[in-house]
Amino acid sequence: MPAQALPTASALDTARLLLGVLLPTVAEGPVIKRPRAVGLAARLELDSKAVAIVRKVHGKYPDGPLMLKLPIRKQAVVLAPEDVETVLAQSPDPFSPASSEKKAALSHFQPSNVLISQGPVRTVRRVLHEQVLDTDHPVHRLADAFVPVVEDEIQELLVDAVRAGSLPWDDFADAWHRVMRRVVFGDHAADDTGLTMMLDRLRKDGNWAFLKPVRKRTRARLNERIRDELARAEPGSLAAALAAAPKGDGAEPADQVPQWLFALDNTGMAAFRALAVLVTHPEAMAAARREIDGDTSGRRHLPYLRACVLEVLRLWPTTPMILRQTTQPVQWARGLMPAGCGVLIYTPYFHRDDRHLRSAHNFSPERWLTDEDDGWPLVPFSDGPVVCPGKQLVLLLTSTALASLVSGHDFEVQEGPRLDPARPLPGTMDNYSVTLGVSLRA
Template identity: 40%
Template sequence: MPTITRAAPVTAAQALTLAAVLALPALAQGVVVRRPSMVRLAALADADGRAIRLLRRLRAEHGDGPLLVPIPGRGPALLPLAPHDVRAVLEDRAFTPASREKRGALAHFQPDGVLITPERELRDRRRELNERVLCSEFAPFTRVVEEEVATLPRHGVLTWPRFQAAHRRIVRRVVLGDGARDDVTLIRQLDRLRRDANWSWLRGRRTDVRNAFRRRLAGHLARAEPGSLAAVLAGAHAAADVHAEGQVPHWLFAYDAAAMASYRALALLACHPGPHDRDRLRAAVLESVRLWPTTLAILRDVTGPTPWDVPEGTTAIVHSPYVNRAEPGDSYRPELWLGGGQEWAGVPFSAGFARCPGEELVLFTSVALLDAFLRERSVRPSVTLEDPVPASLDHFRLRFAVKAAYR
């Protein structure tokens, strides 16, 4: 029988501080799609830095064990701080990824997605399909990346809107094929649903937009264009209750975060000159996600016995900005991802049985993009990222001066 321990309860004053410093800034910025003005305010207020410092103080006061935080009207929340407790939460199937808040949010546009499937057996089958498709052959996507990177400036200024537009063309072509390259309406519909998803259960379902989005998506999937994930999905032969087509909205949504990671990684590479081989480009992307997580909080709900004396329904909250810097620290450390080192480096792509199944696809695409872009360009970012690297980096306002650099 496993040893059951108690989480350290925080005081009412500490619970209020945690709500103000952790929860409110994350909700204001948008948990499903970022609000540019709120991201700007959070960066100016050093919201992530304040949250990291608060959790460091609480860990020094309460010890390495997880904190138990009361949430009025919701029940307790478990806040793991030490790496071994974070791993325990993410690897234990008693902690379901289909948390109440996550189901309320993501059901706006992907009600059949694997991440919010509460039934374990069905979730496993949906997970298997996602892995089978997302871990297929990546080579055809190199051409797509090269062609879209060629549309980015070789001289002048690179801004987030221009970079994101090119990245979204890459994503549409990778997922749905070349025929979807210019379908910005599909993404606008998805963005509309994602803005509603920011409000989780508090916002009613926009069924007209969702139905229009699903019809438009179905048209692209029906083509099953060779060289796309849609073609792989068409040949996957999943059971009807898996809802194979229902997994695709999450790919489009989650892939969007890769643009943020790649854009910030470009700033890291520019501020820390060195060789631009693919291993170091990959390390830069991983460091980008470690230092500035695209998912600010990883949520799990307790559905059975755990190592801690908490009731079912308790929400476990892994605060990514703190966890990712807990032991590697606040410096840019690409060596964490080079040479097969085993040092703890946080959870940039989550961990355990619900770890992002598209991690390798995202990294392949991001590395190919950075490699193609830097092959003939040099860049100077609008920020200076010296160690210790700041806790926030507003990608909306980040800009690069670009010059041709033929090698």
């Protein structure tokens, strides 16, 4: 007797998910954001509409992962919170992060990275990431080096912003790129914009995945530049930690570094968005400043500001699609999922579920400081055995940046969306359009 198949969406519902959810998300940029596409998504409220589409489809197919009716690709969408937990808890096997789509995108600039690796070599690379990024510790062992880097660059940024009277996104992004180059390679790399531009060029190609050929010579030059930087590893940098870490066979250390730069770039977006929210939410700003004033950790552990970043990533995840691919057939209660099947978790559907989450569309960082939402898939850094290994480092750097920004300066929105705390926040946050007025605090 043949195994029962999972529920399959109709051709019409498959088209709704592809055109209303997948296409807008990919258009915004899965590897590096496209500013114009983000702006268009904000104006047309495409991300909010995508959540509504998933909710409607889930209402029609309430049980088990839903297979899409596609002619070639075997693809499932996860719609139930308990199924999200199953997929993430059972990664990387049988739910491998190395999906075909992710391989096609990331191979443009990091073909041997842990995210698209499988088997024993993946284990070797994952262990290396966890060692260097200090995954299990909320305060990285190199925090005494990293915190001054963040404070130094933010203060330089603020001097120029006060002089100009404004802080646009582009200026913040430039300062943040200096932070991430210094954190990864050391102070000598602060001005190495060429390396960032080279990586961004390849990341833009990665947005096209299968549809664009790999620039193999550019990728080789990037890898050579990174190897040169690693050879010059400065004490107190991730490069130095990488040089000192034990490396198993197939570790390919240089090919792990682009992911850190990629992830830290998205981290800057989260930090700036968090600043914009604090500027428009006086109660949250007051709570943040109380924490800063009472801090005894030297800005190394600021729980409320970390919660602010997590809440911004819940509201506007920089990676809204978690992708997996089955390494073998997987039996679910409602049927069998075949081997080689793509699995999609669209996180905004769960992050913005106002049927189950209090203040789902509002800024409520306190949720991350309690167990109120435990058991619900709020997964801005994924979860389970393949949770983002740099999660704690990201929270350290962003909370330090926010503390440096708001402790001695006041801000107001000059351009961009006005985020009203009394109203639901938009489904898309167009940080590219934001300019903040800046002045010294009285």
